[in-house]
Amino acid sequence: MAPGTLLARITDYASRPDPYPLYARARAAGPVLRQDDGSFLVGGYHEIAALLHDPRMSADERARTTPTPYEGSRDASFLRLDDPEHHRLRTLAMRPFGPPHSPHRVDAMRGEIARITEELLAGLPADRPVDIVDDFAYPLPVIVICRLLGVPREDEPRFRAWSDALVATADIRPGEDTTEVERAGDRAGAELRQYLLDLAERRRGRPADDMLSAFVNEPDPSLRLTSQELAVTAALLLIAGHETTVNLITNGVLTLLRGPEHLRRLSREPGLLPVAVEELLRYEPPVHLRERVPLVDIEVAGTTLPAGTSVMLALASGNRDSRRFPDPDRFDPGRADNEHLGFGSGIHLCYGAPLARIEAQTALGALLPRLRTARLVEDPPPYRQNAMLRGPRHLRVRL
Amino acid sequence: MAGEARDGRIVVVGASLAGLRAAETLRDEGFTGSLTVVGDEPHPPYDRPPLSKQVLLDEAPADSTGLPVRRDPDAEWRLGVAATGLDPLARRVLLADGESLPYDRLLIATGTRARPWPDPAGAALDGVFTLRTREDATGLAARLAAGPGRVLVVGAGFTGSEIASACRKRGLQVTVAERGPDPLVGALGGTLSRLAALMHREHGVDLRCGVTVTALLGDGAGRFTGADLSDGTRVEADVCVVALGAVRNVEWLAESGLAAGPRGIACDAGCRAFTRYGIVTDDIFVAGDVSRFPHPLFGYQMLSLEHWGNAVAQAEVAAHNMVSPGPLRRPHLSLPVFWSTQFGLNIKSVGVPTYSDHIVIAQGSLEAGRLAMVYGYRGRVTAAVTVDMAKSVDYYRHLIETAAPFPPPPGAADRALTADIPLPSDVPDPKGLSHEPVVALTGHLPDRALMVVQPPG
Numbered sequence: 059m060a061p062g063t064l065l066a067r068i069t070d071y072a073s074r075p076d077p078y079p080l081y082a083r084a085r086a087a088g089p090v091l092r093q094d095d096g097s098f099l100v101g102g103y104h105e106i107a108a109l110l111h112d113p114r115m116s117a118d119e120r121a122r123t124t125p126t127p128y129e130g131s132r133d134a135s136f137l138r139l140d141d142p143e144h145h146r147l148r149t150l151a152m153r154p155f156g157p158p159h160s161p162h163r164v165d166a167m168r169g170e171i172a173r174i175t176e177e178l179l180a181g182l183p184a185d186r187p188v189d190i191v192d193d194f195a196y197p198l199p200v201i202v203i204c205r206l207l208g209v210p211r212e213d214e215p216r217f218r219a220w221s222d223a224l225v226a227t228a229d230i231r232p233g234e235d236t237t238e239v240e241r242a243g244d245r246a247g248a249e250l251r252q253y254l255l256d257l258a259e260r261r262r263g264r265p266a267d268d269m270l271s272a273f274v275n276e277p278d279p280s281l282r283l284t285s286q287e288l289a290v291t292a293a294l295l296l297i298a299g300h301e302t303t304v305n306l307i308t309n310g311v312l313t314l315l316r317g318p319e320h321l322r323r324l325s326r327e328p329g330l331l332p333v334a335v336e337e338l339l340r341y342e343p344p345v346h347l348r349e350r351v352p353l354v355d356i357e358v359a360g361t362t363l364p365a366g367t368s369v370m371l372a373l374a375s376g377n378r379d380s381r382r383f384p385d386p387d388r389f390d391p392g393r394a395d396n397e398h399l400g401f402g403s404g405i406h407l408c409y410g411a412p413l414a415r416i417e418a419q420t421a422l423g424a425l426l427p428r429l430r431t432a433r434l435v436e437d438p439p440p441y442r443q444n445a446m447l448r449g450p451r452h453l454r455v456r457l
Numbered sequence: 458m459a460g461e462a463r464d465g466r467i468v469v470v471g472a473s474l475a476g477l478r479a480a481e482t483l484r485d486e487g488f489t490g491s492l493t494v495v496g497d498e499p500h501p502p503y504d505r506p507p508l509s510k511q512v513l514l515d516e517a518p519a520d521s522t523g524l525p526v527r528r529d530p531d532a533e534w535r536l537g538v539a540a541t542g543l544d545p546l547a548r549r550v551l552l553a554d555g556e557s558l559p560y561d562r563l564l565i566a567t568g569t570r571a572r573p574w575p576d577p578a579g580a581a582l583d584g585v586f587t588l589r590t591r592e593d594a595t596g597l598a599a600r601l602a603a604g605p606g607r608v609l610v611v612g613a614g615f616t617g618s619e620i621a622s623a624c625r626k627r628g629l630q631v632t633v634a635e636r637g638p639d640p641l642v643g644a645l646g647g648t649l650s651r652l653a654a655l656m657h658r659e660h661g662v663d664l665r666c667g668v669t670v671t672a673l674l675g676d677g678a679g680r681f682t683g684a685d686l687s688d689g690t691r692v693e694a695d696v697c698v699v700a701l702g703a704v705r706n707v708e709w710l711a712e713s714g715l716a717a718g719p720r721g722i723a724c725d726a727g728c729r730a731f732t733r734y735g736i737v738t739d740d741i742f743v744a745g746d747v748s749r750f751p752h753p754l755f756g757y758q759m760l761s762l763e764h765w766g767n768a769v770a771q772a773e774v775a776a777h778n779m780v781s782p783g784p785l786r787r788p789h790l791s792l793p794v795f796w797s798t799q800f801g802l803n804i805k806s807v808g809v810p811t812y813s814d815h816i817v818i819a820q821g822s823l824e825a826g827r828l829a830m831v832y833g834y835r836g837r838v839t840a841a842v843t844v845d846m847a848k849s850v851d852y853y854r855h856l857i858e859t860a861a862p863f864p865p866p867p868g869a870a871d872r873a874l875t876a877d878i879p880l881p882s883d884v885p886d887p888k889g890l891s892h893e894p895v896v897a898l899t900g901h902l903p904d905r906a907l908m909v910v911q912p913p914g
């Protein structure tokens with residue numbers, strides 16, 4: 059297989075259960091690889107880290123000069139904007155969520171997250187194998203993010219449909235015509251934004267203890283999001299707030315069931331759980347690939363990335379780079395010096411990381427006692443289509 | 458040889474950050490011999506950066522900053538007793554209690570102490586503080602909590618600026634007196650120091666630059682009441698913090714024959730101490746604030762750093778080298794990194810800003826209060842300072858490590874208009890500052906004191 063087609067192989071659905079040998083090939087062929095379609099694939103830890111920190115790398119897809127088949131109408135959230143705009147929006151979005159203005163917001167949710175977890179566990183079906191995704195790992199972060207943002211949980215089916223359509227546009231399928239997917243994404247995005255705006259409007263002057271309320275009732279005009287910005291930001295938080303955590307929890311369960319010795323160790327040493335979740339973020343990260351676009355020609359590891367080309371940073375590959383992590387293909391729940399790329403790095407470092415950590419620690423901690431006698435019904439499980447946000451679609455387990 | 462290096466007797470003098478990290482690393486590296494750590498403070502090792510930040514804001518008590526122990530170094534702790542001398546021939550460390558400790562290898566990590574107000578009568582006034590130790594911080598925090606009418610801070614380096622920031626955050630009136638033209642000028646040069654001055658004033662600090670404090674005044678009953686300034690004005694205040702930089706704790710080595718002077722103890726890249734004749738020792742190692750060492754990225758100039766990160770990195774290298782045979786020894790080459798928080802801003806510095814002739818603002822702007830300033834020396838990048846842009850530091854670190862051309866390449870989305878217009882870096886001669894810089898290039902100053910150390914008193 060030519061290194062110039064690796065990205066296509068990685069995104070091919072057939073590779074979904076185990077893309078890691080392909081990442082290994084990418085790293086062996088060179089940390090930076092030109093693909094046949096003119097894009098680039100970067101698989102080495104140090105190269106990815108350098109590019110994530112490089113202010114000349116744009117997160118804005120509009121910086122691409124290579125033709126894109128479809129010019130959509132989606133508004134960019136701060137996830138796909140550069141500084142200084144990115145910084146302004148992210149900072150405003152951070153005000154009701156984290157430090158310095160709301161330092162204990164996320165931590166204060168621990169109790170609630172634990173309660174939701176227990177409720178879900180209590181409601182698990184006894185008469186059939188449990189689907190860790192549908193019965194547990196998906197509802198948990200959805201309930202949490204709904205609560206945090208101020209979105210009624212009953213509306214879940216509505217935003218799930220929107221979310222699915224939007225997440226599909228975040229996938230890449232080299233060589234395929236994605237116009238229809240993009241169009242559907244645009245429609246879903248517009249509907250979702252309108253829905254969130256309506257919700258927020260109802261909080262104006264009647265603030266509740268949620269982020270939408272905080273956004274619309276910000277007293278300082280210089281710190282207010284425009285309604286367009288508010289809609290885009292809330293949509294990002296709603297989607298990113300659950301589409302990734304579900305994979306983190308599910309991958310966690312899968313990894314532990316594949317390695318009973320880890321289950322035993324974590325049961326013995328529950329204090330290890332936070333460290334084990336970091337290892338999970340390294341070993342089976344929810345986000346596998348991120349795209350960046352060089353604003354000028356940038357040289358990395360002897361290769362020039364031309365301005366305007368699409369550069370795929372294979373975060374999950376960097377996490378398995380033996381130049382950075384000793385014995386990288388081994389899951390080691392006690393691993394020290396674990397500066398993984400599971401949450402990215404640089405200015406776009408995952409906004410929701412503190413929340414995701416608490417959710418994963420709580421969920422896996424609560425599941426541990428039940429997993430000791432559990433068995434996987436099928437291994438590998440069926441995976442989601444998405445190669446960027448990789449995770450099982452179902453994970454059927456006999457508890 | 459490898460086996461030999463792993464036992465015997467090791468003595469560490471200085472029981473703070475560098476001393477603790479070295480002791481832990483010695484055990485990590487397989488040292489099985491006897492290990493003694495001597496410290497003149499009565500406390501187990503604690504962390505100092507929070508003393509001028511969280512502690513003064515009452516967010517944490519001073520006795521809560523104990524350093525986390527990464528592993529039990531299984532050492533004999535001799536706390537509350539100072540080392541008073543060193544006999545390198547007999548290989549003994551002399552202690553204030555009359556005892557002496559034999560060693561096969563010695564690590565010196567005695568750090569620095571706050572430079573006191575030069576006039577002992579003024580320094581002794583009730584209400585006059587320095588800030589280096591846990592006791593200092595406890596006392597000062599209590600005074601600030603009592604709500605003084607005004608606080609006078611002498612010296613606008615990092616510590617002085619952080620104290621002023623804490624005072625304002627507590628709603629206290631504060632005057633800062635600085636001999637240089639602007640705060641932080643010694644560490645960051647002229648351009649950023651103007652932003653620092655702006656930050657002080659925007660936050661309501663009564664900032665007086667280009668003046669010196671000529672006398673601290675008392676009420677006759679030994680209580681501090683104010684100070685006279687060189688411009689003829691008088692500041693009335695109830696509390697005074699003397700933030701005039703640090704003095705290296707080297708006096709105890711006056712008779713040791715080591716190259717120990719006011720700018721620290723000179724050592725090689727492997728942390729081995731030099732004698733005053735420039736001969737490297739093989740059994741005496743140095744780490745942390747008390748050291749000065751050559752750095753290849755900065756022309757092998759000797760660097761004196763007062764940086765948390767340097768104390769940790771150098772202690773680890775020193776400990777490794779103490780138990781490793783020659784060919785396996787490592788150089789201490791890590792890039793200097795320093796951070797500070799003040800007036801709600803996060804300032805991070807990488808490299809050596811004073812090793813520069815020009816600067817550019819590469820990203821952001823002074824107006825936005827968010828920027829990356831890059832320092833160059835003879836056409837290559839030697840340092841960068843970010844303000845509220847800490848996540849960009851790694852990029853500049855890489856440019857420094859690879860001696861990238863200055864000014865840095867274009868292309869950043871938030872690149873400033875001025876990024877291609879290098880300005881003089883405007884780093885003043887440290888002699889003009891009221892405080893010592895936290896990074897000092899000492900190699901280019903023939904240091905006569907290196908030869909003769911005046912014992913104190």
Ligand SMILES: Cc1cc2nc3c(=O)[nH]c(=O)nc-3n(C[C@H](O)[C@H](O)[C@H](O)COP(=O)(O)OP(=O)(O)OC[C@H]3O[C@@H](n4cnc5c(N)ncnc54)[C@H](O)[C@@H]3O)c2cc1C
Binds near residue numbers: 709794
């Ligand atoms: C208020 C404050 C704020 C700071 N903020 C920051 C910051 O934000 N960022 C940053 O990078 N750095 C900061 N620093 C600097 C950082 O704390 C130092 O770089 C670090 O403490 C150096 O560690 P060290 O072990 O080398 O020296 P020290 O911490 O000075 O420890 C030396 C120890 O040796 C003891 N000792 C001295 N002489 C003898 C003797 N003869 N016998 C026995 N013991 C002796 C001393 O009492 C002391 O306990 C700050 C420092 C202070 C004081």
